[in-house]
Each structure stands twice: as structure tokens, then as C-alpha cells.
Amino acid sequence: MSLQSALLGYLLSLMLRFRISPQENVVLQTTAAATGTMPLAAGFVGILPALGLLEIEKDGSPPVTLSWVGAVGWSCAVAFFGVFLSPPIRKQVIIKEQLRFPSGTATAQLIAVLHDIPPPGSSARRRKGYRALSANEDIDIPDTVNPEEAAASNNDSYDEERETVRQEGWTTLGWSFLASAVMTLTSYFFPIIFNIPLFGTYLATGWLWTFTPSLSYVGQGIIMGFPTALSMNLGMLVGWGILSPMAKYSGWAPGPVGDMTNGARGWILWVSLAIMVSDSVTSLVPVAREIISKGLTTSSGIRLPRTPNPADNLNHDIDAGPQSDEEVETGDRLVPKEWVIWGLGISVILGTVLVWLVFGHEGIKPWATLIGFAMGGLLSILGVRALGETDLNPVSGLGKISQLLFAFIQPGNVVANVIAGGVAEAGAMQAGDLMQDLKTGHLLHASPRAQFYGQLVGSALSIFVTTTAYNLYTRAYPIPGPQFPAPTAYVWLSLARLLRNGQLPEQSANFMFGFALFFCIISAIKTRANRHRVWYAKWIPSGVAFAIGFLNTPSFSLARLVGGVIEYMYHRRWARDGGDIRLIIVASGFVLGEGVISVVSLVLRTFGVGVVSCLGCAPGLCPGCST
Template sequence: MLPSNWIRWFRPGAGHLSSAQPEFTFTAVSLGLAIGCLICFTNLSLGLQSGWISMMSIQSALIGFLISRILPTPLTPQEIIVVQTTAVATGTMPLAAGFVGILPALGLLSEERDGTPPIHLTWLSAVGWSCSVAFFGVFLSPPIRKQVIIEEQLSFPSGTATAQLISVLHKLPPPDTSVRQRAGYRQLDPEEDVPVHEAIADVPVVEGEDEHDVEEREVVEHQGWHALLYSFVASGAMTLSAYFFPVLFSIPLFGNYLAKEWLWYFTPSLSYVGQGIIMGFPTTLSMNLGMFVGWAILSPLSKLSGWAPGPVGDMSTGARGWILWTSLGIMCADSLVSLLPVVWEYITDLVKGRSNYVSIGEHGTKEDHETETEDRLVPNNWVVIGLLASVVFGTIGVWIVFGNEGIKPWATVLGFILGGLLSVIGVRALGETDLNPVSGLGKVSQLFFAWIQPGNIVANIIAGGVAEAGAQQAGDLMQDLKTGHLCHASPRAQFYGQLIGSSISIVVTTTAYTLYNRAYVIPGPSFPAPTAYVWLSLARLLRDGQLPEKSASFMAVFALLFGVLSAVKTYTTRRQVWWAKWIPSGVAFAIGFLNTPSFSIARLIGGIMEYVYRTRYAKDGSDIRLIVVASGFVLGEGVVSILSLVLKTFGVGVASCWGCGHGLCGGCPAVV
């Protein structure tokens, strides 16, 4: 029999054990870890392919809900939020720990050019590196939550959308985002002190619930499994077929000449289509505009003008390496300009010694708008101890893995401090725009470390990765905390889920990356790891200032153009102008430069599907059925990629290289 205080430890929010329902349960955490591991493999694969990953928070909640329907005791909404939070913490580690950018970049180092040989971490070293950066953002989240969710009430669109979905599926009232106008989570009615979890469980029908919500819930409950299963199987079958017949993912749609010489081919990946559905039409349109400008205009221009004389796909002397610099200029300009209003407001509030978001009570004191009881919050002493421990042990871990030659301990400490500052900026940008500009924040950190530790490329990449990890992780977890806030989930329960998900993901992500490295060349045809070149190229530029011929001019022109577009987009978005979403996104536009056309075209198909379905078939402009299908597409390829990895590791090769004469099929040699 467990002591009562142990029960309270494992049941956050159970201040009244006889009435409150548990949230942090073994079932919820186990289900979250299982879903998170699938997302982790999927994100690692997609990140190494395209430099883009997804939080998959809505997808995690959907899948968790569907699975919970077949359990003896269905999970409560708060348990589903723990499922989602744990899954997101597990699934986003490939980006947080730099497996899709930082580590491949270190492997691209050249002793002749950079003064240091390539750095390839062993499995144990990669675990040590991941442990060093995996927890700083988790401990940073509780104090940031207090400011941006409770006091400033930032919208966090994805987190709010997930809360709305959970409310619909569990027959709850729509989440009330106006914290000032409700009594709080401790009490539903001023006259009755009823625990909210108990009250919610007893509500069979929601007053005022519209027919659309009822229909959506019934569709998910009764047809969701079928849609998820069919889309999962279709995507998995396509992926497995492409493993044995590689030409299926390298179709020379525009002819063998354009495919071989200019890298114009088509990859009909259903996972890419699913990602396009999740991204939405405006984002995929921006990406494809960038793809067209980069690969149909600038790539031939640089090649034919002699500025990039090497093969088009060569990242050093070819057009792909040349247009990378224009992409880098766009990303830096877009990210920095979009951050300026957030930084300005933050500095203004600090200088004036006030906050526009904190009201003053009757007696002249600041009013605390926290709606949770102390036993449901993460204690401040945990936060302080956790932050100090993560910095100390993280610094020691980085020093053990890379040594003094790689990065000095003081530089790592500065990386953590900078990461904390950038996290505040990134989280506020995410809360307002639903975009965490970690790419731009990473460039800011590289610029800073090029100034304080000039000439050291390894230190520049590592310290930048430390800073980016905290900003990225804190931002992703904040979306989950917003969902929990709106659906009355315990922040402490979510905190536990985040810690467990991050811990397990260290081993899962490291093992997956090690297996991919053994089976494939990274970067290579199957996994080009485009963001690795971004990190390394900027580090080299900051060290020696050398750019390919004429690239500086195009870099400056496009940076100026997208700086202006970003300013207009930020201004119109803040004023909720309807056409703001159609202004091209600089980051998405730049991603179109980084990836070959094959990665962008399939995503555009998904974006078009989302737009047509939402505007013509979905009721009231929103329907979650397409999200279920998109989730199946993405997860199907992610799961089957594990099988493909096992086949590759055990030497099971392709069945036929027919049609691979353009030499772009993964697993097939170039056939002339």
C-alpha cells in the first residue's frame, strides 16, 4: 500500500483524493510515449529529408482519443492532454537536440577548410549531448507560462485549436479564453464548491452545443479509426513499395534531362501530402513559390552565368550551394523583422516598469490571475533547482563530449543564458503568430558567438545549438500548456509528462539517428539534411566572410525584399487583416530553396486538398476529418521507415532499379 503522500505525488491535482480524478496516470503516459516514439521516428526522417518537423499536437490528441475509446475505462480530457504533452515532448527531440541540423553539420566539417576533422558522435556521446540540452527548456516553461498564458493571455493558435478539439470530442463546453471573466478552475459555480474534474465527468450533454460539433464527434468516434487506418496503410504501402522500387519516389515527371541535370523530379510521398494538409495552403504556396524562384530561375541563372560551375546538386560549387545563401538571407531577414515588435514591446514594458497585461487591484497591488491551486502548479524551488542543475550538468556534458578544443565551458554557459533570453522572445512570437522562429533565433546565437569566440566553427555551431534547443523546446511545450490551461489540466501533470517524454526520447532519438547513419549516407540522396548546410555555411561565413560569386548581391536584395514583406505581414497579422495569411512567409519561401522541387510539389498537393476541402466541403470552414487522414499519411510513412531501416541494416536491397537512369534513386547506383 503506497503512502498517501506518494499517491498525491503521482496524482497531480488530486488535492481532494476522494473526488478529483487522476490526470498523471500510467495509461496516459504509456500511450503518450508510444505515440511520441512514432512521431519521433517520423520527425527524424522528415527533418533529415526536408528540414521541417511537426509538433503533431492535434494528431497526438486525436490518436490518443481514438485509442482510449477501446480501453476498458476511456481517458478523461485531462489524461488526453497528458498523452498529448508526453507525445510532443518525445516527438520533437530530433529538432531540440539538433539531430536534423547540428549533428549532421558537425559531420560535414573539413580539416582542410575548417581546421578540424568531421565530428561523428558515437551512440554514447550522442546520448550525452542530448542529455545536456534536453531539460533546460522543460524547466524554463513554468515561469514563462505564468507570464505569457496567465498574465498576457497570448492566443497560441495551435494550442487553442487542440483545446477546442478535445472539448468537442469529450462533450465539454467550448474553452473560455477570457480568464478575467471566470471564477477559475477550482469552482464551476460561485454557490457550489465542486471539483471541476468531477463536475465535467457528470456532464452528459453540453448546453448550446451545435449540430456541427455533435456530427464531428460522431465522425471521429465511429469513422475516425477507419480513416486513420486506411490512410496509414496506404502511406505505409507506398513507402514500402518505394523502398523496393526506388523510382516510385523519384519520378522524372519533367523528363530524364531535367531530373538528372537540374534535379526536377517528383516524389509522390503521401507523408509529404499529409504534411501539406497540416501546414495549410498559404504555407505550402509560399514554399512552392520559393521552390520555383530558387530552382527554375536562380539555379539556372547561377549555373549558366558561371557563378556555380559545379554539378547543380553540389553544395560547395553547384547551384544548390549557391542559392543556399539567398535562402539564408531570407530566413534571417524574415525572422529578425518579425521579432522586432515583440522585442520592442518587451523592452518598453521593462523600461516603463509596468505590464499592459497585469491589472491593478483595489488596494494598488498587482492582481494574480493564476487559476490553479498550489498543489497543481510546479513549485518555484523545483524550477530554480532544475534550471541550475540543467545548466551545470549540461555544461559538463558538452565539455565531456566535445572537449576544450570544441567549446569552452564558459561559452556553453553563455549559450544556456542566451537560450533563456531567446526563449522568451520565441515563445511570445509563437503565442501571437503560431510560428516559433527558431531558425532565426539560431542565426542570432551564431552571430553572437562569432563575436565572442571568433574563428571557432565548432564552438559556433555547438553554442548556437544549445541556445536554439532551449528556445525550440520551451515554445513547443508552451502550446501544450495553453491547451492544458484551457481544458483545466494540471500544469504539474503536464510537467511530469514533459520530463518523462524528453528523457525517453533521448534514447529513442539517438538510437534512431545512429541506425539511420549506419544504413544511409547523411547528408545523402535519401536524407539531404538541408539545415545542416545552413548551420555550417553561416558559421563559415562568419569566420572568413567569403561568399560565392555574386551571391552577396542576391542575398542582400532578397533579404531586403522579405524584410519589407515580413514587416507588412507582421503588421497586418496583428491587426487581423484577412489577407495577411496570403503574404508569402519568408521562412517557408526559404525552405523551398533548401529542398529540391520533389519535396515541395507533394506538399502543395496537400495544401490544395486542405484548401478545397475546407472551403467547399467542410462545414463552417472547419472539419477534423481531413486532419485524421493527414495524420495517417504522416505516421504511415514514419512507421514503415523503421521497417525500411531494418531491411537496409540487414542488407535487404531494392528489387529493381528500373527507371533510375537519372541517378537520383535512393539505394540504386547511377545508371547511365
């Protein structure tokens, strides 16, 4: 949400009639991003629901449900490790290697447009909204164009985009927010609105083929873009249109389709897991190779051959960063090494103690938690480098690598396996997300120390906000449940159970191997295409997005496809003259509207206010209906 945070911060400053500088806007969105990372980093959408699904017969442990105090303790344990990892990694990947970090660069370009300063890397290129120029577009200004006229044209484009925000920003945001809010509140009282049977009631109730016209989902599809939304829906078609019926009618998954234990949804989950791990590991191979190459070069002067990358010059031009490996900031604007050393030490020791207090000695031993933090530090380097090059942080695969390790360290302990994987994933996720913000700050000359303060403040505040919100939601809704399925919880738990007893659903191993091999090849092709910045790279399916199409029911993917199509058509037909800012505002309003009203719905449910009518609902079709 860095783009949206920067935009909303600017709009708020206009409404409150005080002017913020570009650097202050960088710190604002850094704090907001750190706050928003906590629900994912602390596992409130995966790890904690997974622990609540434990069974003594299958896992040797009863369900683990944390109180508000316990959830705060767990969040404190993992909240700051990734923050203190970011300063030392920053110097390597941003200053020395100058990795692109596409989302961080895009945020810097947006802030530059809003604040009337030249966008980074735009001096010799035309702009295309907030997006960086693609590799297949012209880099140099044609000889027939007067440079002064080109610069004036660019300035006119910036002025037009900025005036769009100043004059229409709140109006556009307000209308999109209102539309999403009304749709969400109406669907609470009439659940059929968000559970429309696409191909009849039979396929909707028996095979989960419904459509949810959520404007928040549409907004998310706009933000993620058409290629990613398309990959997700391709996965949805394969998983729910082919593999799910195949598993059901072959007797491999005899239970109800939506059952995660013996139904088709639980069966295709394993194929999804294999795709995510193979795609993540394959994409990390060139990253690991480069790290090893640099290490050998530093220690012995031996340099492994490096594949020439014709996009190297383009990367430098886009980033517009300093062309040396020396730090450009003064010491008073950097995070002192002593802070980093002490911070890492204290966060690891405190985190280990808190995990032990929350889960007990039988849950995970302190020495195992220390290994989890060490794994998090190592995996963070891989994740950050992958993010810097591809804009994808493969934390799902990284977490599974940690789970595999802990199957040997504490064999048979499902609780320890999930917790240790969560500790490692939290560090990698936080370090990656914060590095995007540090890239934005580097391009706009914001103080790294000020951003560091913002990260600490955001992470600390989010501990209490996230824990309180999660506690309220679990009181009103079952999680996982019909309205909040939390599919990643089953991913964590299923792998932990597999590593404990080694049993896979019938025939799933063959499909796992076949899809894993296929996406190893696809991921290798996509990784190479991305490194060479060829035009068709973005159209090669993303393995992770493809796998997410398996995890979620069709209703989650289809609305995002609508948003992706809108984003694609907008850029093809309308964005050339007006830029992308208006589209960002609309998407932000859609997401914010449903998010705010979902809290209102939570309050209504807490006070016993239910649906008004189940008209159109069939048994088992609408989560909010009792019929």
C-alpha cells in the first residue's frame, strides 16, 4: 500500500491545509507500510489460524488459541527483527548494487509528480503515469525532437497529473469510497449480492462457482495489474475447473468439494503448495548464485562468469541513483551501526523469551527459536534481492524452506514447525517490504534515519491495532470459516503434518511433481526474461499467482480479473494523456470503502444485527444466511 499511502497522505495535507515535503511524504508512507505489514508478518492471516486448527489425533497437540495478551506478546517477538535488518541490507542492495525495486521506484515517481519535482530517471524519457518505462519503449529522445520542447511537454504532463489530484482527488476518492461502502453494507444485509451463482445453483453450492462483485476485489485487481490477475485466474481455471472435478470423480477426494481435509479443495491445496515452492526456489537460484559469486570474488579474487544483462544500463537510467558504491548520506542521517547491533541482539533475545512465554517449552524450545531467527536473517537476504530484481518477495517459499529444516531439528513437533517457519518468514517479509520504502527514500533523498523511526513507530503501533482487530473478528466470525477462509493457514498446517507423518492424499504426489517440474521451467524462463527486460516477460504466468488461484475459490479471483481488465484497458485507451493517478485514486477508494465498512459490519454482528433477507440464497450458498 505504499502508493496508496503516499497519495492519501498528500490528499490529507491538502484537506488540512498544511504542506508536506516530498521527504515527509516518504516517511509518512514508510510508517503506513510498516503498520500494514504486521498482520502478514505476524501471521494473523496464516500462522495463528493454523495453530487454531491443530488436533491431538493428527498433530499430537490440542488447538493453540492465543489471548489478546498472548497475541501481543507473539507480535512483539517478531515485530522488530526485520526492521533492524533493513539498514545493513540497504547499503548492499540499494547503494552498492542499485537494485531496481520497481514498486519503490514507482512510489518515488508518484511522490515526485505530486510535489512538483522532476521524477527520478525521467530526464531523458517520457513518463507513463507512475509506471517506470518498459524496456521495449524508447529510452532516448529522438533526434528530431527539440530537447527543450520535450522537457516542456513532460512538465505539462506533470502539471496535468498534479492538478488532477488537487482538483479531483477528494471527489474521485469520495465517490469510489462511497460506492464500495454502499455495496459492502448492502451485501451484509442481503448476502446473495456477494454470492451470485455464475452457472446455476448446483455449481455454486456443490462446486463453489460463485461471483463476488466486491469493489475492493476490483480495486485490488487494478493495483496488482492485468498480467498478475490473469495468472491467478488461469490457476483458478486449472484448479477449480479441471483438477477439482478430476479429484472428486476419481475418488481421490471423496468429501465435499470445499472440505480442506478430504475434499477437492484440500486435494488441490497440495498441488498449489508444490507450485509455490518450486517457483520460489527456482527464482532464487540466480540470486543465490550471484551472492556466492560476490562472496568468492571478495574472499579470493575468483569471479564466476556472469551472464551479460543488456538491461543493466536501463536499470541505472530508471533508478537515477548514484553511479558509485559509496554512501551518499551523511552520518547524522544514517542509522548508526551500534543501533543495528544492539537492536538485532535485543530483538532476537526478547523475541526468543516472548515466544517461550507464549507457547511454552513444549511448543518450541528456545534454541530452536534462535535458529528460526538466524534462518530469517539468511532468507531475508535472498528475499530482498529477489524483490529488488523482480518485485516479488517469495516469502511463501522461504517459509516452507524453514519448515523443511525444522522437520529435522524438532521432528514430529507440528507447533514448533509452524512457529519457526513464521519467525523466519516474518523477518524476510518485513525486510523486503521496508526495503521498497528505503528505495523510495533513496531516490527522493529522504533521511534513512527518519524512515527507520517511522518503521519502528508503525510496527509498534500495529502490534496493538492488529491484535485488537483480530481479536474482535475472531469473536464475531469463525476463522478459518465461510467468510474468512484463511487458505494460507491450511498451507502451513498441511506441510507441517506432511513432515510429521509423511502421508499425502491419493495421487496428489504425482500431480505435485508434474506441476512443480513444469513451473520450474516456467519460472526459469520468466526469471531470465525479467533479467533481460524483454517485452513478453510480464505475460509469462507467475507461479505464485497461479498457485493462489488454487487456494482461493473462484469468487475471489474473478472480481480481481475484472479489475485487471480495467487496468489494462485504461492504459491502452485512456492513460496516455492523463496518467495513472486517477486510476490509483479510484482503486484506493474501492479498497478503503470495503475495509472501513467491514468494521461496521463487525460491530453490527457483535450486537446481534443479522441479515435482512436471504432471498436468492440456497442452502450452503451464502455465509451470512442460516438457511
